[in-house]
Amino acid sequence: SYVLKQVALNDAAVAKVLEGSIYKVDSDLNKKISLFIGDITTLEIDAVVNAANNSLRGGGGVDGAIHKAAGGMLYQECQSLNGCDTGDAKITGGYYLPARYIIHTVGPTGEKPAMLESCYRRALQTAIENNIRTVAFPCISTGVYGYPNESAVKVVLPIIRTMLEANRDKFDRIIFCLFLSVDINLYHKLLPVFFPLQ
Numbered sequence: 001s002y003v004l005k006q007v008a009l010n011d012a013a014v015a016k017v018l019e020g021s022i023y024k025v026d027s028d029l030n031k032k033i034s035l036f037i038g039d040i041t042t043l044e045i046d047a048v049v050n051a052a053n054n055s056l057r058g059g060g061g062v063d064g065a066i067h068k069a070a071g072g073m074l075y076q077e078c079q080s081l082n083g084c085d086t087g088d089a090k091i092t093g094g095y096y097l098p099a100r101y102i103i104h105t106v107g108p109t110g111e112k113p114a115m116l117e118s119c120y121r122r123a124l125q126t127a128i129e130n131n132i133r134t135v136a137f138p139c140i141s142t143g144v145y146g147y148p149n150e151s152a153v154k155v156v157l158p159i160i161r162t163m164l165e166a167n168r169d170k171f172d173r174i175i176f177c178l179f180l181s182v183d184i185n186l187y188h189k190l191l192p193v194f195f196p197l198q
């Protein structure tokens with residue numbers, strides 16, 4: 001379960017979301033949500049999600065870090081996959097990563113909520129198909145692909161909640177891997193809106 005101390009409940013943005021909030025306290029769901037701050041390639045879990053591109057041949061950002069840490073065998077397996085559509089997901093082994101699998105997804109360039117939502121949904125569907133129970137997500141599309149950070153979190157948290165509610169017995173832990181202080185602040189602000197503690 002995530003730890004929250006200073007929640008800006010009077011924050012205008014949060015209040016606005018809360019007005020229309022239909023999110024009820026659900027401690028079973030809350031227990032499955034974690035925040036991790038740092039490098040996703042260090043996580044020893046079932047699967048890490050990669051924010052890849054359509055070619056699946058590596059790149060910069062988290063994609064570059066994952067390919068560098070996983071090694072050349074990952075590149076070889078990726079080459080055999082025929083790329084990946086935006087909003088879709090494909091799975092590979094983790095190779096030299098401590099994670100067993102990598103779920104590669106391709107986020108939209110710019111603010112395209114349905115596409116971003118599809119990334120998270122398809123990644124978790126792929127996890128279910130492979131009996132993966134612990135998954136870590138980076139902040140897909142919010143780097144090189146330029147998705148505004150706050151708009152992204154407001155897409156990510158509802159779809160994760162929806163997927164967890166629909167698949168209660170399938171997941172043990174969903175980790176949001178945060179790399180930048182802007183995202184650390186946003187997740188601390190918005191997690192209690194979509195996963196209220198009380």
Ligand code: AR6
Binds near residue numbers: 065146
């Ligand atoms: N661990 C966790 N998060 C990280 C790491 C890391 N090691 N490194 C960066 N981030 P980005 P995108 C954060 O640009 O916007 C690539 O070239 C980063 O700070 O990696 O989906 C691909 O090949 C940011 O918060 O992904 C594509 O061409 C988040 O990961 C393109 O970039 C996502 O930033 C995809 O762009």
